Amino acid sequence: MEYYGFTLLLAAFTLYFIIRFLTKHNKIHKLPPGPKPWPIVGNLPEMLANKPAFRWIHKLTRDMNTDILCVRLGNVHVVSVSCPSIACEFLKKQDANFASRPLCMSAELVSSGYLTAILSPFGEQWKKMRRIVIKELISPARLAWLHDARIQEADNLVSYVYKQCNNNNKDGHGLVDLRVVAQHYCMNVIRRMFFNKRYFGEGGKDGGPGLEEERHVDAIFVLVRYLYAFCVSDYMPCLRGLDLDGHEKKVMEALGILRKFHDPIIEERIQQWRDGRKEEMEDLLDVLITLEDANNNQLLTSQEIKASIIELMIASVDNPSNAIEWGIAEMINQPELLKNVTKELDNVVGKERLVQESDLCKLNYVKACAREAFRLHPIQHFLPPHLCMADTVVSNYFIPKGSHILLSRKGLGRNPKVWDDPNKFKPERHLINGPKESLFDDVVLSLTDPDLRFVSFSIGRRGCPGVKLGTLMTLMPFARLFHCFTWSVPPNISTIDLTESKDNTSLAMPLVATAKPRLPTNVLCI
Structure with missing residues (x-):
């Protein structure tokens, strides 16, 4: 009897310690700091009362003096991270779980029911689409194949700005809307790559966008704004369909515009291949249509093709165009920076030809300016959210399964523990030894930061596969605009207003600046 009693007691103690071991991270490790949630709704009332939500989250982070914050929205724990080392724990050390x-x-x-590579949850569809993007769309060989298409748009960029300098102006300089220039250059590149065309309609007589292209770009940036934009129904699914915050209507309208332009082109091209009227590939749309599975059947459905093109357009145009506009605005207010960058360009390229993609590796000061624009002025406050797939501990905090992890672009890029004078635009901070007398060729710069001190392109399993394309699309317009033109404030204005928009991270007012050609006419007249 005593033996059975001892055995029962031993079993009870063993069970107790097993349970304690399995659940100890819940008791030892607390959630990251954050505001006290209400029952059921969590902190949704505060989120709705403090729009836009990203500014509310960043204010909470500052007020609580923390680099990792947790707010509960409905039943979802939303974790915001502003510390590079903690961010690396999520996207390096425990990348598989996020x-x-x-x-x-x-x-x-946007993804037509999660058919795409960037927005889809972890699973076979995501693996399939990501593999296609990496191997078939943006491989080094494919980017080389589309080199001429990109250069055509870089040439058109110079031609368009040059015409703005000469239109109705005998002095040879003119006012240029650099938001239009940057956004439409990026969009033109992607249209060329997918559809082998710049315009959906006739386009502008000066090489600029027509009405169709303006509507197309506006729709893309509506989606940039509302994608993962703290929609109430995302945290309380029972409210889905009511569209209480109006996000669903905006997204559907923007998608309707894009599909109006895209779908006829895609459907006609698919039919051409089926009928045998087309035999040679000319762009990435042809690549997507002609992919085959192991049984020689078409690999992608038309819905997968359509959704992927929209997704990749969104991913390609937002960061580069925003960095170009903000970077030039900051540098106009610091003329010595413009002198540094043009000096490097003149030394590397000279004044008898235009910058080419092959020159970009030598233009470290140009790259430093772009890095600083990404650091200080990211297009979105947060990276697209990562989902925690299992309970875990990060930086001694408990992260529950189902949590949404938001890496704060602005929090990382402006963290005062990482960056000296974090709110000042200082390209030299990215150069190891500071600016040299001529070239900065003692350093090799890229636009990425593997330690996540700022985020231009994400890392890890969900990292951006298009780093090379994004780099080219950022650096080429930067280099061409600085090399070909001098930039200054418009007449009767002392400095460029760098006020940020209340609703997003763009300049409150589009950047309009005075441009004047600095290269010979025969070089600029392409």
Whole structure:
């Protein structure tokens, strides 16, 4: 009897310690700091009362003096991270556990039900589409194949700005809207790569956008704004369909515009290949259509093709165009920076030809300016959210399964523990030994930071596969605009207003600046 009693007692103690071991991270490790949530709704009332939500989250982070913050929205723990070392724990040390995306209204609509590579949750569809993007769309060989298409748009960029300098102006300088220049250059490149065309309609007589292209770009940036934009129904799915914050209507309208332009081109091209009227590939749309599975059947459905093109357009145009506009605005207010960058360009390229992609590796000061624009002025406050797939501990905090992890672009890039004078635009901070007398050729710069001190392109399993394309699309317009033209404030204005928009991270007012040619006419007249 005593033996059985001892055995029972031993079993009870063993069970107790097993349970304690399995659950100890819940008791030892607390959630990251954050505001006290209400029952059921969590902190949704505060989120709705403090729009836009990203500014509310950053204010909480500052007020609580923390680099990792947790707010509960409905039943979802949303964790915001502003510290590079903690960010690396999420995306390097425990990357496999955070390799999924949460389900959300905007992502589901844009990806046509999670058919794409960037927005889809972890799973076979995501693996399939990501493999296609990396191997078939943006491989080094494919980028080389599309080199001429990109250069055509870089040439058109110079030609368009040059015409703005000469239109109705005998002095040879003119006012240029650099938001239009940057956004439409980026969009033209992607249209060329996918559809082998710059315009959907006739375009502008000066090489600029027509009405169709303006509507197309506006729709893309509506999606940039509302994708993962703290929609109430994402945290309380029972409210889905009511569209209480109006996000669903905006997303659907923007998608309708894009599909109006894209779908006829895609459907006609698919039919051409089926009928045998087309035999040679000319762009990435042809690549997507002609992919085959192991049984020689078409690998992608038309819905997968259509959704992927929209997703990749969104991913390609937002960061480069925003960095170009902000970077030039900051540098106009610091003329010595413009002198540094033009000196490097003149030394590397000279004044008898235009910058080419092959020159970019030598233009470290240009790259430093772009890095600084990404650091100080990211297009979005947060990276697309990562989903925690299992309970875990990060930086001694408990992160529950199902949590949404938001890496704060602005929090990382402006963290005062990492950056000296974090709110000042200082390209030299990215150069190891500071600016040299001529070239900065003692350093090799890229636009990425593997330690996540700022985020231009994400890393890990969900990292951006298009780093090389994004780099080219950022550096080429930067280099061409600085090399070909001098930039200054418009007449009767002392400095460029660098006020940020209340609703997003763009300049409150589009950058309009005075441009004047600095290269010979025969070089600029392409």
